[in-house]
Amino acid sequence: MHSPHLLSVKDLSKSEALEVLDTARELSRITDGAIKKLPTLRGRTVVNLFFEDSTRTRLSFEAAAKRLSAEVINFSAKGSSVSKGESLKDTAQTLEAMGAELMIIRHPTSGSAQRLAESGWVNAHIVNAGDGMHEHPTQALLDAYTIRSHFPEHDRDFTGLRIGIVGDILHSRVARSNVLLLTALGAQVVLIGPPTLIPIGAISWPVDISYSLDAEIGTLDAIMMLRVQSERMTDAFFPTEREYARDFGLGTERLKALKRSAIIMHPGPMNRGLEISAASADSPQSVILEQVANGVLVRMAILYLLMGGTPIPTEGVLV
Amino acid sequence: MSVVLEQSEIDRSLRRIAHEIIERNHGLQSVVLLGIPTRGVTLAQRIGTFLASIDAQVPVGVLDITMFRDDLRMRPPKPLVPTQVPSEGLDGKDLILVDDVLFSGRTIRAALDAIGELGRPKTVQVAVLIDRGHRELPIRADYVGKNIPTNARESVRVQLREIDGIDQVELSV
Amino acid sequence: MSDSDFLLKNVVTSDGTPIDLEVREHRIARIGNTLTSDLPSIDGDGAMVLPGLVDLHTHLREPGKENSETVLSGSQAAVKGGYTALSAMANTSPVADTAGVVEQVARLGKEAGLCDVFPIGAVTVGLKGESLAELSAMAQSAARVRIFSDDGNCISDPLLMRRALEYVKAFGGVIAQHAQDPLLTVGSQMNEGVVSSRLGLKGWPSVAEESIIARDILMAHYVQSRLHICHLTTKGGVELVRWAKGQGIAVTAEVTPHHLMLTDDLAESYDPIYKVNPPLRTKVDVQALREGLADGTIDIVATDHAPHPAEDKDCEWSAAAFGMIGLETALSVVAKAMIESGLMDWQTLALRMSTTPALIGGYEDHGTIEVGKPANIIVVDTSSTWTVDRNKLSSRSSNTPFHDFTLPARVTHTFFRGVHVLGNGQLTGRKYE
Numbered sequence: 050m051h052s053p054h055l056l057s058v059k060d061l062s063k064s065e066a067l068e069v070l071d072t073a074r075e076l077s078r079i080t081d082g083a084i085k086k087l088p089t090l091r092g093r094t095v096v097n098l099f100f101e102d103s104t105r106t107r108l109s110f111e112a113a114a115k116r117l118s119a120e121v122i123n124f125s126a127k128g129s130s131v132s133k134g135e136s137l138k139d140t141a142q143t144l145e146a147m148g149a150e151l152m153i154i155r156h157p158t159s160g161s162a163q164r165l166a167e168s169g170w171v172n173a174h175i176v177n178a179g180d181g182m183h184e185h186p187t188q189a190l191l192d193a194y195t196i197r198s199h200f201p202e203h204d205r206d207f208t209g210l211r212i213g214i215v216g217d218i219l220h221s222r223v224a225r226s227n228v229l230l231l232t233a234l235g236a237q238v239v240l241i242g243p244p245t246l247i248p249i250g251a252i253s254w255p256v257d258i259s260y261s262l263d264a265e266i267g268t269l270d271a272i273m274m275l276r277v278q279s280e281r282m283t284d285a286f287f288p289t290e291r292e293y294a295r296d297f298g299l300g301t302e303r304l305k306a307l308k309r310s311a312i313i314m315h316p317g318p319m320n321r322g323l324e325i326s327a328a329s330a331d332s333p334q335s336v337i338l339e340q341v342a343n344g345v346l347v348r349m350a351i352l353y354l355l356m357g358g359t360p361i362p363t364e365g366v367l368v
Numbered sequence: 369m370s371v372v373l374e375q376s377e378i379d380r381s382l383r384r385i386a387h388e389i390i391e392r393n394h395g396l397q398s399v400v401l402l403g404i405p406t407r408g409v410t411l412a413q414r415i416g417t418f419l420a421s422i423d424a425q426v427p428v429g430v431l432d433i434t435m436f437r438d439d440l441r442m443r444p445p446k447p448l449v450p451t452q453v454p455s456e457g458l459d460g461k462d463l464i465l466v467d468d469v470l471f472s473g474r475t476i477r478a479a480l481d482a483i484g485e486l487g488r489p490k491t492v493q494v495a496v497l498i499d500r501g502h503r504e505l506p507i508r509a510d511y512v513g514k515n516i517p518t519n520a521r522e523s524v525r526v527q528l529r530e531i532d533g534i535d536q537v538e539l540s541v
Numbered sequence: 542m543s544d545s546d547f548l549l550k551n552v553v554t555s556d557g558t559p560i561d562l563e564v565r566e567h568r569i570a571r572i573g574n575t576l577t578s579d580l581p582s583i584d585g586d587g588a589m590v591l592p593g594l595v596d597l598h599t600h601l602r603e604p605g606k607e608n609s610e611t612v613l614s615g616s617q618a619a620v621k622g623g624y625t626a627l628s629a630m631a632n633t634s635p636v637a638d639t640a641g642v643v644e645q646v647a648r649l650g651k652e653a654g655l656c657d658v659f660p661i662g663a664v665t666v667g668l669k670g671e672s673l674a675e676l677s678a679m680a681q682s683a684a685r686v687r688i689f690s691d692d693g694n695c696i697s698d699p700l701l702m703r704r705a706l707e708y709v710k711a712f713g714g715v716i717a718q719h720a721q722d723p724l725l726t727v728g729s730q731m732n733e734g735v736v737s738s739r740l741g742l743k744g745w746p747s748v749a750e751e752s753i754i755a756r757d758i759l760m761a762h763y764v765q766s767r768l769h770i771c772h773l774t775t776k777g778g779v780e781l782v783r784w785a786k787g788q789g790i791a792v793t794a795e796v797t798p799h800h801l802m803l804t805d806d807l808a809e810s811y812d813p814i815y816k817v818n819p820p821l822r823t824k825v826d827v828q829a830l831r832e833g834l835a836d837g838t839i840d841i842v843a844t845d846h847a848p849h850p851a852e853d854k855d856c857e858w859s860a861a862a863f864g865m866i867g868l869e870t871a872l873s874v875v876a877k878a879m880i881e882s883g884l885m886d887w888q889t890l891a892l893r894m895s896t897t898p899a900l901i902g903g904y905e906d907h908g909t910i911e912v913g914k915p916a917n918i919i920v921v922d923t924s925s926t927w928t929v930d931r932n933k934l935s936s937r938s939s940n941t942p943f944h945d946f947t948l949p950a951r952v953t954h955t956f957f958r959g960v961h962v963l964g965n966g967q968l969t970g971r972k973y974e
Contacts, residue, residue: 068447075448079435087435088481117435137857158859159730159741160811167810168855181859183741225741249746250738353435357445 381513427454458487593625605634654972813861
């Protein structure tokens, strides 16, 4: 990877994205066997800098770091007396002083990972674990990894795959990162949701936009259901949960309309009965638990690829 | 830059190593070859071919040691190569690690760590085409194609026809 | 003879006419070609003389946030930027919503003695948008307030806006509206559009500004009062004002230098130096603003100089404060945006940055160079360029988006009521007493 950070999917060229996916696949082969723990990052310190609750993402990164033998420091701002503004700078500098070489940051503010990387506050590698409504690049990578594992003929290129992202696109960092990554890999992406939850500027994105899940469902090779936050209803983005579930939920009828080869994805945590029915979530087409497992592999790959050194002149023969 | 080993010498060296392996292990019943990518894999396959022509077929696998190195900080990360352990496993085997050049010994140390995760061979032996000296760890090769005295700044480049289109070893500053 | 009497020689007016100017007793005594005088002379080296610039929209932060700016430091910044009159916005702490506070600000301005500081009064008590402040008392105070604004907040309640527009007719006041529908901009961070959709920053729709402008234009017409629109930023807003002027409605409008130059894609850096209210818009909007300023649809340039301490910008975007400083760069930015682009000449620039704002504010001592009027004049070297260094500004704050920009036109001299407060681009330490 040419960038010392992973702030956005835009930091990755197509070949670099494939390199991450390939590395994750090799790691899966190593760790599927007898090896549970690799010594690669022994003696190196990574920090989970979480300004927003997300047990799943934090645990996934923590598992990835520990399987590579890194020391992990967990910092959670939630509940501590961290105030806005100065806190990110001060907190990051404090943790760097404790030896953190790589910071995994989850923050409610869009752009905070980039800000941390580019402000000159710290020298550490920065990995964006979700910044506001902006991006969540490792989620997109694990989604691409999952899709690829089900479509082996698309190992190097997603051209010909049609992937639907359904729901609250407006507030979704998962959607933004996936649009960038999946289209870069060649997939055709269709955003599906009520017009209130599609950003005004999405007309400039390289995607199709649809307001009807029923019109699209039979065309999809993968369907990604986004979580509906309960506050969206109170903000009048849609009238009732019932109406939302009727129009955009993946229920039994729509499950039948899916291609047999299509996979069902969800970044979690799910609202069963709202955006996805229990039958859909637990159907044989659902790959939701695979996504979780793949998340650890993709994050291991990212940590490995980011924490390598800079090239040195060939000495002897490199193995 | 000078060529220190040509194709015929490489062939002769590998054939000799094959004989030594048979002799040292009193046959090939429990011998397994594991090549260390990239060129160690090719060399292991060639030694395997010699062994088959002289005596018997042995399992040949691949051991990627990238994730076991202790110098990640000093090198760019490299793509991982699938590790392939023969289906009968490593337990109780006479395992022979094959690499192209033995230098600091760190690659072999990393390989020993990786093997520790994969099983418990009876013995672990090391075969290299070139031993150029300058060991940083108490590690030695059991089978050496050729010893080439070097200074630390020189570089040894092994080229194999399967990968590089030519069989030769170069020494350059 | 006062010690500030002098003869300014070898300057040209904004239309290129060579003149000399004699200043006696703080006023312009004579204007002519190759004047001779017994007074000490200052050589303008052929540079341009303009009436001192007048800003109708300055945040001086005193009282309350003196770590960002004071009336004195803001006055120094003003003088360096060629301003001889400022209008201090009401969102201080306490809010300038009583005669007492506006008189305090006016007194601080007099003590600084570098330029006129005209306080703007709040329209509503505490800028809360609930009940009218004592507008008449502020108008009749020693500060003689004529411009009223809740700037920073929009007077969104239509009934309250109607009352305010009506009420100020009694003393010739004007309501300066910060047009921003609050419900359409809850939590908004930047212009809503292609860039915001990509960055995941909450959008600030242009219609939130335009709907208030449209409403207030109709209201001003209905109650036959004067409306001033602060910091116009959108093409649609320009078109609304153009329509209103065509109808003969008494509306005036301002644009900031930064909205004439910068666009929303700067937010790609997530550097909150570009975070400002109202937000930076698109290229199309910038072009419409430039054309509007050139053709007079937009009457004036106002800086919206908004100082903030470093810690309020050295943080992540959402935590950062809105605002940019502008007093020291305004003239050069406008020269670059409007004159280098060929849209406007220096005479028009003088109208937009001095004459017209003085008229709107009722600042009779400013805006023109005429015999008998106070000598509020500046000398501008229009042929040289300079590079902005945020560490060398006189403002207490350094939140300029123009750091490292090389800009045309240097203010070399500022005379405030004849006192030579800026010489060769440096503060002289003199003041008007």
